[in-house]
């Protein structure tokens with residue numbers, strides 16, 4: 600059994616609940632296009648692949664880039680709306696730090712939004728690096744993005760894990776041989792993670808995930 604030395608944390612649906620802000624900004628972006636905005640529940644199931652992918656799922660590939668551009672222009676006005684830490688988020692970050700396990704944020708959210716959210720929640724001290732995206736750049740589950748994350752953390756894939764809530768996180772981990780650890784707290788149920796992510800370590804929440812990581 601390999602000991603985990605570095606953990607790459609997903610943000611939306613794993614460490615934070617940012618769905619209200621995302622839903623609001625999606626609706627602001629779709630309004631000028633004359634498109635009826637989706638419900639929060641629908642948005643929740645489309646988040647994970649970055650805002651461009653979320654819009655592709657909601658309105659199709661052709662219209663997505665235009666909506667995503669508007670979203671990026673406005674998200675700073677809404678990104679803290681209804682923002683909450685997920686249960687046990689702070690505890691797992693504290694627990695890992697106290698055991699000398701390094702944490703990085705590994706998110707498909709924009710770099711700036713990710714930094715603002717982490718700073719607002721006063722979680723910055725737990726992360727050695729915040730690794731986010733830009734609108735058309737590399738993202739999970741592209742291998743290139745996982746390699747970049749490993750490089751930024753000077754980490755070895757064999758002693759690294761990705762903790763996330765979606766198949767994007769699972770595939771990003773598998774792309775470079777990191778251990779996939781998933782929690783059913785975001786847009787995917789335990790059962791759907793089980794069927795979409797074979798061989799992943801799947802848990803109800805971050806408390807269970809922490810016990811698993813620390814027991815290794």
Ligand SMILES: O=C(O)COP(=O)(O)O
Pocket residue numbers: 609610611612645646647648649650653705706707708709739
């Ligand atoms: O912006 C998104 O779609 C998802 O971001 P995440 O990688 O933190 O889940």
